[in-house]
Amino acid sequence: MTVSTAPVTHEQNEPKLMGHLGQVHPMMAEKGLSHALSALIELRASQINQCAYCVNMHIEQARNSGVTQEQLDKLVVWQHTDVFSAAERAVLAWVEALTILKQDTDFAALRAQLRAHFTDNEITVITADVGMINLWNRVQMSKY
Numbered sequence: 001m002t003v004s005t006a007p008v009t010h011e012q013n014e015p016k017l018m019g020h021l022g023q024v025h026p027m028m029a030e031k032g033l034s035h036a037l038s039a040l041i042e043l044r045a046s047q048i049n050q051c052a053y054c055v056n057m058h059i060e061q062a063r064n065s066g067v068t069q070e071q072l073d074k075l076v077v078w079q080h081t082d083v084f085s086a087a088e089r090a091v092l093a094w095v096e097a098l099t100i101l102k103q104d105t106d107f108a109a110l111r112a113q114l115r116a117h118f119t120d121n122e123i124t125v126i127t128a129d130v131g132m133i134n135l136w137n138r139v140q141m142s143k144y
Contacts, residue, residue: 007143018139024132031125035065040075040088041095041126042133047076048099049137087117091126098130 011018028038039062046054062072074081078092090113097105114123 010139010142021132021135024128028125028129028132032122033125033129036062036067037088037091037126038129039065039067040071041091041129043072044075044078044092044095045099045130045133046137048096049134049141051137051140053140054133054137090114090117094126095130098127099134 025038029035039058043055043058043062046058059072063069068083070083074083075092078084078089084092090110094110094114097107097110111123114126118126
């Protein structure tokens with residue numbers, strides 16, 4: 001590895017910036033986003049983004065937050081199982097839509113599914129969690 005190809009150490013280069021980004025997660029928890037739902041959001045996005053480091057971290061967080069082993073085992077095929085509640089399914093659809101951006105995504109229909117289970121404030125926090133994990137996945141992937 002050469003100096004030009006070495007990983008960029010974001011945390012060392014901009015500790016204040018990276019520290020501020022890290023404060024978003026405690027704020028989401030303060031707003032009532034459950035640890036289990038957040039773990040599912042972060043694990044599913046990390047799976048899609050193929051960030052092995054993040055997948056490992058979020059599997060452990062999910063276990064510690066009460067996500068069942070069956071849910072962990074079937075998260076990658078959540079659409080084809082019955083181990084997730086309707087609310088969790090709406091969130092997982094939102095995660096996928098915001099992680100894999102497609103022009104033909106019907107965001108209105110997805111919002112309607114979310115609104116059947118969550119307030120607009122809760123949807124904002126869920127959306128922030130999706131955005132943050134996608135950011136963290138990209139920061140982590142940029143190191144390799």
